[in-house]
Every structure is written in C-alpha cells, then in structure tokens.
Amino acid sequence: MSKIKDKIKKSFLARFVPGLASLIKRGPSGWMVILGIIIVLALVIMTAIGPWVTPYNPVKTNVGPIRAPPSSQFPLGTNHLGQDMLSRTLVGGAIMLQVSALSALVCFIIGVPLGLSSSYIGGFLDSTISLVIDAIYAFPSLVIAIAIAAMLGPGVVNMALSIAVVYIPSYFRIVRSQVLSIKELTYTEAAKAAGARWHTILFRYIFPNVVPSIVVVITVNFADAALTAAGLTFIGLGVTYDIPDWSWDLTNGWKYLSSGAWWIISFPGLMIILLALGFTLIGEGLSELLNPKLQR
Amino acid sequence: MANKVFMLSEIVKVENLKKYFPVQKSFLEQLLTRKMSYVKAVDDVTFSINKREIFTLAGESGCGKTTTGRLVVRLLKPTSGQIYFRDQDISKLEGERLRLLRRKMQIVFQDPYASLNPRMTVGDAVGHPLEIHGVAKGEEKEKIVLDVFDQVGLTPPEQFLNLYPHQLSGGQRQRAALARSIILKPELIVADEPVSMIDVSLRTTIIDLMLNFRKELGLTYLFITHDLAVAKYISDRIAIMYLGKIIEMGSKERLFLSPTHPYTQALLSAIPVPEPKRERKMIDLKGEVPSAINIPPGCRFHPRCPDKKSECAIKEPQLMETEKDHFVACHSN
Amino acid sequence: MPLLEIDSLAVDYRTSRGAVHALDDVSFSLHKGETLGLAGESGSGKSTLGLSIMRLVPYPGVIVKGQIKIDETDILKLPESEMRSIRAVKVAYIFQDPMTSLNPVKKIGAHFVELIRTHEPRTSEKEAVERAKNVLKNLGLLSERINDYPHQFSGGMRQRIMIGLAIALNPDLVIADEPTTALDVIVQAKTLDLLEDLRKIYGMALIFISHDLSIILERCDKIIVMYAGHMVEYATSPDLHKAPKHPYTQGLLQSIPNIELSDQKLSAIPGSPPNMVNPPKGCPFWPRCPYAMEICPVKVPPLIVSGQNHLVRCFLYGE
Numbered sequence A: 001m002s003k004i005k006d007k008i009k010k011s012f013l014a015r016f017v018p019g020l021a022s023l024i025k026r027g028p029s030g031w032m033v034i035l036g037i038i039i040v041l042a043l044v045i046m047t048a049i050g051p052w053v054t055p056y057n058p059v060k061t062n063v064g065p066i067r068a069p070p071s072s073q074f075p076l077g078t079n080h081l082g083q084d085m086l087s088r089t090l091v092g093g094a095i096m097l098q099v100s101a102l103s104a105l106v107c108f109i110i111g112v113p114l115g116l117s118s119s120y121i122g123g124f125l126d127s128t129i130s131l132v133i134d135a136i137y138a139f140p141s142l143v144i145a146i147a148i149a150a151m152l153g154p155g156v157v158n159m160a161l162s163i164a165v166v167y168i169p170s171y172f173r174i175v176r177s178q179v180l181s182i183k184e185l186t187y188t189e190a191a192k193a194a195g196a197r198w199h200t201i202l203f204r205y206i207f208p209n210v211v212p213s214i215v216v217v218i219t220v221n222f223a224d225a226a227l228t229a230a231g232l233t234f235i236g237l238g239v240t241y242d243i244p245d246w247s248w249d250l251t252n253g254w255k256y257l258s259s260g261a262w263w264i265i266s267f268p269g270l271m272i273i274l275l276a277l278g279f280t281l282i283g284e285g286l287s288e289l290l291n292p293k294l295q296r
Numbered sequence B: 001m002a003n004k005v006f007m008l009s010e011i012v013k014v015e016n017l018k019k020y021f022p023v024q025k026s027f028l029e030q031l032l033t034r035k036m037s038y039v040k041a042v043d044d045v046t047f048s049i050n051k052r053e054i055f056t057l058a059g060e061s062g063c064g065k066t067t068t069g070r071l072v073v074r075l076l077k078p079t080s081g082q083i084y085f086r087d088q089d090i091s092k093l094e095g096e097r098l099r100l101l102r103r104k105m106q107i108v109f110q111d112p113y114a115s116l117n118p119r120m121t122v123g124d125a126v127g128h129p130l131e132i133h134g135v136a137k138g139e140e141k142e143k144i145v146l147d148v149f150d151q152v153g154l155t156p157p158e159q160f161l162n163l164y165p166h167q168l169s170g171g172q173r174q175r176a177a178l179a180r181s182i183i184l185k186p187e188l189i190v191a192d193e194p195v196s197m198i199d200v201s202l203r204t205t206i207i208d209l210m211l212n213f214r215k216e217l218g219l220t221y222l223f224i225t226h227d228l229a230v231a232k233y234i235s236d237r238i239a240i241m242y243l244g245k246i247i248e249m250g251s252k253e254r255l256f257l258s259p260t261h262p263y264t265q266a267l268l269s270a271i272p273v274p275e276p277k278r279e280r281k282m283i284d285l286k287g288e289v290p291s292a293i294n295i296p297p298g299c300r301f302h303p304r305c306p307d308k309k310s311e312c313a314i315k316e317p318q319l320m321e322t323e324k325d326h327f328v329a330c331h332s333n
Numbered sequence C: 001m002p003l004l005e006i007d008s009l010a011v012d013y014r015t016s017r018g019a020v021h022a023l024d025d026v027s028f029s030l031h032k033g034e035t036l037g038l039a040g041e042s043g044s045g046k047s048t049l050g051l052s053i054m055r056l057v058p059y060p061g062v063i064v065k066g067q068i069k070i071d072e073t074d075i076l077k078l079p080e081s082e083m084r085s086i087r088a089v090k091v092a093y094i095f096q097d098p099m100t101s102l103n104p105v106k107k108i109g110a111h112f113v114e115l116i117r118t119h120e121p122r123t124s125e126k127e128a129v130e131r132a133k134n135v136l137k138n139l140g141l142l143s144e145r146i147n148d149y150p151h152q153f154s155g156g157m158r159q160r161i162m163i164g165l166a167i168a169l170n171p172d173l174v175i176a177d178e179p180t181t182a183l184d185v186i187v188q189a190k191t192l193d194l195l196e197d198l199r200k201i202y203g204m205a206l207i208f209i210s211h212d213l214s215i216i217l218e219r220c221d222k223i224i225v226m227y228a229g230h231m232v233e234y235a236t237s238p239d240l241h242k243a244p245k246h247p248y249t250q251g252l253l254q255s256i257p258n259i260e261l262s263d264q265k266l267s268a269i270p271g272s273p274p275n276m277v278n279p280p281k282g283c284p285f286w287p288r289c290p291y292a293m294e295i296c297p298v299k300v301p302p303l304i305v306s307g308q309n310h311l312v313r314c315f316l317y318g319e
Helices: A002-026 A028-053 A085-091 A093-121 A123-138 A141-152 A156-183 A186-193 A198-235 A246-256 A263-290 B027-032 B065-072 B095-101 B122-132 B138-152 B157-161 B170-182 B200-217 B228-234 B252-257 B262-270 C046-053 C080-084 C108-119 C125-138 C143-147 C155-167 C185-202 C213-219 C237-242 C247-254
Strands: B010-022 B038-050 B054-058 B080-085 B105-108 B188-192 B220-225 B237-242 B245-251 B320-323 B326-328 C004-015 C018-030 C035-039 C061-070 C091-094 C173-177 C205-210 C222-227 C230-236
Touching: A028 A085, A028 A093, A028 A263, A085 A246, A085 A263, A093 A123, A093 A156, A093 A198, A093 A246, A093 A263, A123 A156, A141 A156, A141 A198, A156 A198, A186 A198, A186 B105, A198 A246, A198 A263, A246 A263, B010 B065, B010 B220, B038 B054, B038 B065, B038 B220, B038 B245, B054 B065, B054 B228, B065 B105, B065 B188, B065 B220, B105 B170, B122 B138, B122 B157, B122 B170, B138 B157, B138 B170, B170 B200, B188 B200, B200 B220, B200 B228, B200 C247, B220 B228, B228 B252, B237 B252, B237 B262, B245 B252, B245 B262, B262 C185, C004 C046, C018 C046, C018 C061, C018 C230, C035 C046, C035 C213, C046 C061, C046 C091, C046 C173, C046 C205, C091 C155, C108 C125, C108 C143, C108 C155, C125 C143, C125 C155, C155 C173, C155 C185, C185 C213, C205 C213, C213 C237, C222 C237, C222 C247, C230 C237, C230 C247
Parallel strands: B054 B220, B054 B237, B105 B188, B188 B220, C035 C205, C035 C222, C091 C173, C173 C205
Antiparallel strands: B010 B038, B010 B080, B237 B245, B245 B326, B320 B326, C004 C018, C004 C061, C222 C230
C-alpha cells in the first residue's frame, strides 16, 4: 500500500512542477492560470504573514482619529471605530480564505463520492438522488445560504457549512455527467473485459478522467464561496466585529460612503474582488486548457 | 443445428443466441400502450469455433456481428440462448466466476484511440490485467510487459513503458491493445474490426501479428469485420450475417468459390478490387437494410432479393448444409 | 487548355508547436471531364490539397507558396468576394461525413433552393424547386421527398443528397473527399456508380480523395500518390498498377488484400507514417524504404519524369 502511495506522490509532483512551467507556453489560457495563481498566492501570503507586519493592532480601536482619510501615518485611513485600515486589510482575508477552503473541502468530500457512486450505480437510486440534488440546485444560492446560516448561527465553520450545502450540487452534477459519459467509453469496456472489479474501474479508469473537470469546479467554487461569505456578512450572518474581516469592513464602510469616507469600503472591497478574480482566472484558464484538447 | 454433442476440438459454441434491446418509449407511449418494441440485434444465431481456428463474422453495419462478439466475451448478457466456452455454459455467469473467465478470453477493440485509458501509461495499461488477476506485480510485471512489447513490435520496449496513449501513433496504440489482450495468455481473442481504423499500409502488420500469435500461443480468434477482402485473407471459416441472422456460413474456400445466398453474391460483387477500370458486374439490390426494429416477415432479406419466391415472404429459411462445410439459409437453394 | 493547373503549391499549418508542412511542392494539371485520384494515408495532405483548391483551408493553415489556376485564373490572387462566386458554381466540394454536413432543421428542398438562389439570384422560387426536384430524380430519390428533413434519410441517401448539392449548379470540377468512407460496401458501390453516371451526364472533372487505393485504381483515370505532404508518384491508373515506381506505392499495392485472389502473400510497410510536426529530413519516406540510399536523408528528391506521363519523386530514378 505504501509503495503505491509513494508512486502516486512521485508521479504527481514530478508532473506538477514542469506542468506549471509549461503553462506559460500554452497561450492566453495558460497565462490566465498563472496570473490567477499569482494573485491568490499573493493574497494568501499577505494574510499569513499579515499578523507580523501590521503597523497597528487591527482590532484595537481608536489608534487614530475616527474616519481619517489616507495619510502617511495611516496609508489606508481609519474606519468609524478608529481602527487602522491598512492593518485590517492586511489580515482581513483570513476569514474568507478559511471559509472558502473549508466549504470547498466539505463539498469535495461529500459531493464527489456522492456523484461517483450515484452515477456508477445508476438506476432508481441515481434518479432519486439526482432529483433531490436538482431541487437544491434550483434554489438561489444566497437564499439557501442565508437560511442555513440563520439556523446554525455565526462562526467560520457554520458559514462554511451553509455555503457548502449550496455548492454540493455543482460538484455532484459535473461528476455525474462525466461519469455517465466515461462509463460508456471503450477503455472502460476494455477494463471490464480484462476482468477488473468495480472499484478498480471506478478509481483507476473513471475517476482520473473526471479529475480535470473537478479541478475547474473547485476553483469556481472558491470564487463563489468568497463572494457568498461576503454576502452573508453583509446581511449580518457572518462574523462579529472583533475579528478583522474584509466583508465586515465592506458592510460597515458602506454606510459612510455617502459622507465621503470612501477608503473604508474601497480597500477591503478591492481585496475581495481580487480574491474572486484570482480564483476565476484559474478556473477559466484551466477550463479552456482542458477542453480544447479535443481539437487536434 | 442444436448439436448437444460437444466436439473435443470446439472451444466456443453458440446456440440459438438472441439479444434484444428494448426501445425507449416516450412518456405518452408508456401510458397508452403495453407493447414493447425491441431492436433485435442478434436473432437466433448458432455457430461453433474450433481450437486454433480463425472464425470470421462478416457483414455490413447493423447486422449484429459486433453485438455477437460482445456476447461471446460476456460484456453483454444474452436475452436467450446458450454460449459455451469449452464445455462450460457461460450464458448466465455472473460475479467472480465471470471475472475468472476473463483470463481465458480477451477482446481487441476497433478504435485504438478510445480503447486505452488516457490517464494510464501504456506500460500500466498493458500490465493491468496481470495485476487484476494477481498474476504478477512490480518488477516481475514490468518484465512481462517488456517482453510482450517486444512481441508486438513496440521496440525498444523500455521506451514505451512510461509513454501515454496520446504520445503514440494509431498503429502503435493498436499494437499496445493487442499486447494487452495476449498478456494473460488467453485461449480466445475476439477481434472487433481491429484494423478498420488503421492506415492501410499498417494493417498487414497487425494482421500478421495476430496470425503469428495463433501459431506461437495456440490462440483461437473470433474475427469481426465488414471488409470481406481482409476476411478472405485471414479466415479459416466465415459466417455472413444480415439483420441479426447468419445467412451463409462455411469454409473460406467454399464461401468465396461458390457464394450461394443472393446477399452474399451481391456483397461480393460490390467490393472494390485494386485493378484499374474493370468491367464491374454489380448485383444491384433494391432499397437499403431495414431497421432491426421492424424486421420483414419470412426471410428477412426477401424485400431486396432478386431471386425471391412466394414462400420467402412467409416462412423463414433455416441454415441448411448444401455441400460439405457450407451452410445457406435460403429457399431458392 | 487545362481546367485546373496547380504549380508548386505549399501549405503550412502554423501551430503553437511549430509549422507543419502539410503540403510541399505539389504540381499537376487536370482537364475537363478527367478523373484524378488522390491516394494517401493519414497526414499525407490529400484533404488539405482538396481544401486548398476551394481556398477553404482551416485556421491555422496558410497557403504559403504556389499557384492554383482554374480556367487560367490564379484563384489565390482573387478577393474573397470573387472566390465565393467560384465555389459551388465552378468548383464544388463533397464532404466526408453526410451525417453532419446537412442542416438538421432545414428541409432538403430548402438546401437546394437556398443554394440555387444564392448563386443565381434571378431564379424564382418556383424554378428553383423544379430544379431541385429534378436533381432528386437523378439521384434516384422520390421528388416528393423534397419536403423531408435530413434525419428522415439513411446515411447512403444523405450522401447522395450531398452529391446532388454539389452538382446542382453544374460545376466544372467536383472534389469528393472520402465520400463513401462512412458507408457500407453495397451502398458505397451504388453511390460511386451514381457519381460516375452524373459526372458523365454533366461532363464534370472529378478529384477523388481517398485512402482506399482499390476504389481509386478502379475508378480514376489518373492517380497521384501522396506521402507526408509530398506528391511521390503521378501516373495513369493502368500504369500505376502495372509498374508502380515509388517504393511507397509498391509497398501500398502489396499490402492491399484483393478479394479476387486466393493465397495472397501480403507484406506490410515497416515503421509508421511520420510525425508531421517533426518529419524526417530529406525524403520523408526514407526511414521505411527498403531501397534507402545515402542521399535520401539529405535532400528531398525532385519530381522526375520516368516513362510517358509518369512522374516519381525518388532518387532511384535519377537526380
């Protein structure tokens, strides 16, 4: 067993790094992916080392005048509680990143195996599960997220869970449609003809060919999750005020826009946009790369 | 033709084999009618294959030859009828016993681009049957794979171990598929149009490889093709199928020397010959092959037959032996 | 005066991995009413040649050199608007796959009427329909079927409709690209017979593209054998069959099973068709050639005249 794990790790890494480098050669879609990766990595690193480089304590109130515009002392200004916007912006991504990552993980762990097994087994089971999933999918995502977040209460984990419920259908549907078509392909038949058992067929023949589409869904999921998290916080179902968070600043900064304090909302808002943009670029680029392969 | 005595030299025996596929009904039809319609892909087929023989099922598309091939290797379950492998009835085998049977019979598919998993190296794909049946793993598996690469002409063998299918040409992929089919040293190989999608100049290589393996490994082949010229080159015995039934069957010599059934005659007269501007005497058949859902009554060929008699529309002809090792299903003969 | 004259045609596909030389130095001429077969396997460039004559080479293909003269006019120099009045009117194309070449939401009659009225705008709707019905009759189809949709016809019939569309405007030249590859052998024979009959009635020249050398030998006056984008041999059908000169042609002929012979000894050409992104230097066939000499990997052999109306691209026959 461990020898197999070794082989998998070796082959994956061995292909990942040169694969990344070769992306540059792949034209505009490759550049999109690289640009997206750079943006996301930059934001992640910024959030990670943020706590060590903030000039002021992001949570401490009244470190400066209330609603002060950007200056040399406070390059991004201060908000209505006198907190330094630069410090808050540097570390404000933590919640969103955690929520996105956690919800993506939950979706993957639940949505992918569900999709795989349902479509592989087929029949009545598949029809029933698809029906339920489609019903969830039909709801506007924010509405469901709000409903579940309201039931569960605030907190990172609960936010992640409510978002996950919304996005599991996407994973399920993509995986299912891929499995249904791959099941009929000749190389799957060949595996059956060679005597392979169902788990070999599912995990060595079907799943590896489904992975490319899953990767695309994950990245789109991240982008969407970040925005939905912002939406939840905006409505008041997100985090409390002691944790620095872009969405919280967005929510509160909005009130002060009309009085001219543009800096409270703009910088966190910009960060959220960048985060979503980064993930979307990766997803779009990958989707372009993986699909036109059918060309020549 | 149901012969209960199993000849010692017979390795495969198919009796009254039928495979009907139900046709999907629309919602309204499901409510209003109880009648089911079926695509009668294989409609009462009987034949046997002797050890070390190359038995060919030939015919145009839709005649049922591919479905029959899949039934013999039990990738499909028969609607009715029996399939015997050696003297074991495999028609209703399931689960583990069916899996074990797979070691003894293999299939080579038509499309070299589709029959290899794009996410497995060629070495892994070809060696996978060894793993599946617990025959060999790791280094020992690799050694066998290299040896088999050599046998099919993928040389130097080490080079091909870690290549992916998209890095090989069509001819090379088909060789890899052939390698995969012989690696467990099976007794029977069903070859479903193995050279139709390969360049002309490479076809003979694959065919010669297959003939070679018959000699060296004692293989038996069920060869499926629409190309009668290839069938003539490679076969020992041939069965011509039309709309799910065998209409003529016999040794290669008999079939090509004296084709008896009007369909066989028409088929042979239509085949292009690599000679310039010959005077072609093509037998013209009316119409086209009907759908397998609405099979004509009586002899299913009668609407298009130039030698039609009155009983042809009423009674279905059975395969009768007209001369030694030559069977025809036709009222006019 | 030849109907079609091609001189030193070269076509490249400019891919992200480098230029693929799909065609190199192709030259031949075709007269009114003649049939020419383009024989070759995958990567030979035969389809690209057919598309070049229509100036329909898909992106990223580019015609980099040469002349294509139809009735003395070099069509490579024409603006696109004039080219459109040549396509379907002077030169028509029959595509390989009849399943996808017809518009599934348009009636068959509508296909014909649109074609006729686009190129002959003064034709009334009624006249166009009459002409369409006539064509259908010539195709062996009932003229009442003019209001049926493509899916109501079988594959063989659809290909016949494609042929009908190609000849509807009475072009001088028809290019048929593997027209019967997707069809069963009996339907194939009937379709090719129909094509030949129509061709004789309307007096068209035909370029027949196929990988099936048997069909080409049987039905074409002259044959060009292509390999890796090069013309390697050009001869009449009887000459090519009796005395094939290029080692590739010889190898091909020896690998085709002939249904009228028994106990044939077939032999294969060793190796595989070349990778067109990185073809062998010099003569592209040399790695598989039983007669390869020292000069073969060095430079590409020129087209050499060897016998009457017989061209070979091989150093065995001169320099």
